[in-house]
Amino acid sequence: MRQHDRKAETRARLLAAAADLFAEHGIAGASVDAIATRADRTVGALYGHFGSKEELLFAVVDEWLGDAATVVAAELELADDAEQRLASLWRAVSQPSSERWLALEHEVWSHARRNPQAMERLRRRYVETWEGIAMLPLQWPEFASAGTNAPAIVGVLFGMAMMHQVSPGSITDEMAVRTLHHLVSSPDTEGATP
Amino acid sequence: MRQHDRKAETRARLLAAAADLFAEHGIAGASVDAIATRADRTVGALYGHFGSKEELLFAVVDEWLGDAATVVAAELELADDAEQRLASLWRAVSQPSSERWLALEHEVWSHARRNPQAMERLRRRYVETWEGIAMLPLQWPEFASAGTNAPAIVGVLFGMAMMHQVSPGSITDEMAVRTLHHLVSSPDTEGATP
DNA sequence: GTCTATACAGGGATAGAC
DNA sequence: GTCTATCCCTGTATAGAC
Known part of the structure; x- marks a missing residue:
């Protein structure tokens, strides 16, 4: 014991x-x-x-993924309305304490680019994340088109977080939430859906 | 000689x-x-x-920046309409030949994160890029809000390019162009602008 | 301006003891 | 399960020759 x-x-x-x-x-x-x-x-x-050093890296990333999913899910539950839920997604990547994880993700990305096995793990992890996002509309109506746009949502979060990091003032919360809102709510209302 | x-x-x-x-x-x-x-x-x-190795790195990045700006500017000139211009921006980061530069940018980012001097160079470079984007509306009306949203535009391009790389099918050209369109065209038409 | 040779340091991984 | 000691490799940067 x-x-x-x-x-x-x-x-x-x-x-x-x-x-x-x-x-x-x-x-x-x-x-x-x-x-x-x-x-x-x-x-x-x-x-x-x-x-090996690489197995240690994988273990670190796996542990982080579980923790992050739990935290974000809890934040979504706690939010009162649609805008707050989008804001909580943005906060998850833009708050100061996330810098460390963004840095690690960057490292993993670079590493995976020259290591096929690691790239496959990374790919699977992202697909799982996208699938998780695709489940959101079941619970919240404002995430109507989260399914088809899931990869774009993750990409936008990541990219804006990067810009936020080089220059925190460059991306306002309002700008981020508005961009996310456009992606999660059905964009086809003005489009070709019969 | x-x-x-x-x-x-x-x-x-x-x-x-x-x-x-x-x-x-x-x-x-x-x-x-x-x-x-x-x-x-x-x-x-x-x-x-x-x-030194680091000065070599800076030289590589500086040379790349000049080349990339030239190429994108030329593509924008060649495009016929608004949608094509947005598509050319997306193509600049998503086409296969850009993978190499995306990889390098990733490397530079990681490097800059633990090297204040390199981070300052990176920051300046991004601010310059944003300023370049902010000039676009002078020539093309569809880039009306490119000025205020420039950092978000760059972030979105980068982030979606990353997702495109883990899984090329995950981000469609239409999805990318639509997201960009939302960012470059004035978003306040439905908002609080008197 | 460019080459060869070398000084000097540091890393990943393993062996064997406890 | 964990520690200490060590093998072997690779890297950056410099010195001195041409």
């Missing part, structure tokens, strides 16, 4: 340290030694748990 | 090789040795021209 606790704690510490250092120094720039040291462990423990 | 040609060619070869390898293997993953070798030169020549 004590053993189990110690093992679990080591794993958790390593994951937290890796998330920090990958985001801060990049995947290549964060040494396994530095990660282990920050977790108050050594490389031996790290390799015992994850086997 | 011969000397001058040789020097200029060396510089050009090094820049091209660096652009290739930075995009392909990342900034950290591309060694100065590999870059020099691909340019049919040696590290000596590289350091003679650029002094």
Whole structure:
């Protein structure tokens, strides 16, 4: 039992340290030694748990994905109206505490671009995210066209978050919410739907 | 004269090789040795021209920026109508040949995040791009609100290009153009402008 | 201006002890 | 399960020759 606790704690510490250092120094720039040291462990423990630096990276990303989904779902439930729900999506990527995760996502993206296996994992993860967004209209009417536009919604969130980061004043909340609103609400009202 | 040609060619070869390898293997993953070798030169020549790996990176990005602006401007001139002009913007980031530059931009972004000097250069570059976009309405009426929305336009282009890359079928041209159209044409027609 | 050779540092991963 | 010690490779940058 004590053993189990110690093992679990080591794993958790390593994951937290890796998330920090990958985001801060990049995947290549964060040494396994530095990660282990920050977790108050050594490389031996790290390799015992994850086997390689890349598997550690995957574990970090998987854990993050679960946490992020939970947080966003809770925020959506808490919101009172359509605009607030869109605003909470925007806040999820634009708030200061998200910078770290945006940095990590950037790293993962670069990494995946030259690693087919990692790219496949990344692709699957995004498809799952899109599918999650496609479920939103079942609960909230304002997300009517979230299904078909899901990839664009994610892309817009990511891209605007990037601009927000180079220059926080450049993207106003109102601008972001308005752009999202256009994507989630049915755009075909003026179009060719019979 | 011969000397001058040789020097200029060396510089050009090094820049091209660096652009290739930075995009392909990342900034950290591309060694100065590999870059020099691909340019049919040696590290000596590289350091003679650029002094450091980072200065080489800046030179690569600066050259790219000039080229890209020229190409996009030409495409805009060639287009016949509003929709084609928006489509040409989308094509500029979504066409297969742009993948390389998107990869490089990703690398630069990650690099800048942990290098204040590089971040400042990146920021300036984006502000300049936004200013360039803000000039568009002077020539084309459909870009009426491009000024205020310039950062969002760039962000949306970047973000959708990313999604397009994980899964090319996920973002249709029509979807991209419609989203851009919403951003460039005045959004206040239905709003509170008296 | 460009090459060759080298100084100097750091990283990922493994072996063997406890 | 975790630590210490070590192997082996690769990288940036510089010095000195031509």
